[in-house]
Amino acid sequence: MERLTLPPASWRTRPGLDALATALGAEEGAARYVGGAVRDTLLGLPVADIDIATAHPPQQVITRLASAGIKAIPTGLAHGTITAVSAGTVVEVTTLRRDVATDGRHAQVAFTDDWQEDAARRDFTMNALYADPVSGTLFDWFGGLDDLAARRVRFIGDPYRRIAEDHLRILRFFRFHARFGDTPDSAGLDACTDRANDLMALSRERISAELLKLLVAKGAVPVVALMVERGIFRPVLPEIVDVPALTALAEAEAAAGVAPDAIRRLAALIPPATAEAVGARLRLSNADRKRLIAAHDGPGSEGARGLAYRVGREIALDRLLLAGADVKELQDWSPPRLPVGGGDLVTRGIARGPEVARALREIETRWIAEGFPDASRTAQIADMVTGQLLGADSNS
Structure with a gap:
């Protein structure tokens, strides 16, 4: 039977990776790449994170890394996981494990030196593929290679x-x-x-x-x-019902060349009135809750750029795409700053206080309506607005 090996990939030449594998005893078969790095390489996809499984107990891993001058961070020692930093390359190193007890949320593990036992506790066959760092030899106990070829996600x-x-x-x-x-x-x-x-x-x-x-x-x-x-x-999320809205949003994102966004897509799936409750239940950040709540507020009346200026580009994209509006005007465009400030209006004779804020709002509205003109034109707008306000005050 032909021996299958991991194809060459750029991540395998990252600085310090060979030294790390050597420190963990890869030459003796005591360390293997596992999980996403192996899976994605076989699929021809870019690899972000690297995981290494090892037969060495956690404390021995720490000792071996220290002896090789490699930084070891005990990020999950109880579960056998140590973050190794070798010449700037970050790798999660985990001792082979077997489950002792599970309750659906947490697992109590024991360490083992049995590779197949470690593989058996993983979720899907495509995630239980191992590769020798030296020879590239692949190890597959549960048909993960066949499932990967068939694009089939299958539980072990x-x-x-x-x-x-x-x-x-x-x-x-x-x-x-x-x-x-x-x-x-x-x-x-x-x-x-x-x-x-x-x-x-x-x-x-x-x-x-x-x-x-x-x-x-x-x-x-x-x-x-x-x-x-x-x-x-x-x-847990009965509010997720509007698949047609998600379909329309995904098509709009693709047509506009806008990257898919999880918060925007979640907003499409739920009734607007439930956004606040859903955001709280999912423990979203304040910024993401704000987006979720605002997503269905519509395109506004000042155009795409006017909306982006008012609420920020991210929320503007949410609102426009969910409303089926055009977002081409926002491509390669960032909201500018209003070229005049309160001090400029005071020099024109506006009294400090509420009148300055009132004048700025009026100038800003006209500036947006004219498509964000340059400083010279904005100064003319400011002159007109202040002239009108001062004239009104003198007539009152």
Whole structure:
């Protein structure tokens, strides 16, 4: 049988990576690349994060790295995870593990030296692929290579058991399918449908993080439609119902050359009146809650650039795209600053206080209406407005 190897990839030549693999005993088979770096390389995709699995216990990992002059940060020592920084390259190093106890949210683990046992506790077959750092030899115990070739996201072993171990795997199943999948695995789909209520046991932060990643995946629209059809969101986010609006938004984003945005897409999926409650439930940041609430406020009456000046480019894009309005005017354009200030108006004779603010508002409105003219024209507008205000005051 032909030995399969990991193809060459730019990430494999990052500074310090070979030294790290050597320090962990890669030459003796004690360290292997695992997970996303292996999967994405096989798919021809760029690799961001690198993970290494090792047979060495955590404390021994720290000792080995220190001896090689490599920085070791115990980011998840209880679960065997250490962040290694080698010549500026950051790698997550994790000791081989097996689950001792799980409750759907947390796992209690024990360390092992059995590679297949470590692979068996992972979620999907495509994420349980390992590669030798020296030879590139691939290790696949559960058919992950075949599933990768078929673009099939498949749970390792019994889907119900995998979901019982970590309920977040329900959302991960759909997110990975949106990224990599073709036809959904029927056994996994049925298990996720049957166990959708398990999502209620998860923290809203974990749900939020997974959902926002899903919404910008390549196949987000059909996958969200499938999730709505299967009632996946109903236990935790029953407000997600408007798949046609998401479809229209995705088409508008693509037509305008605007990158998909998770908050904007979430806004499309929910009734506007629920935005505040949904934002709070998902523990979104204040800025993202503000966007979610404002997203359906419409295109405004001052044009695309006027709206962007008033509310910022990001919220303006949300409002315009969701309203089906043109956003071409915002391409390669940033809102300018009004070329006059309160001090300029005082020198023109406006009394300090509310009248200055009133005059600035009027100047700003005319400046926007004229398409943000230059300082010379803005000065003329300021002269007209101040002249009118001073004339009105003298006649009163």
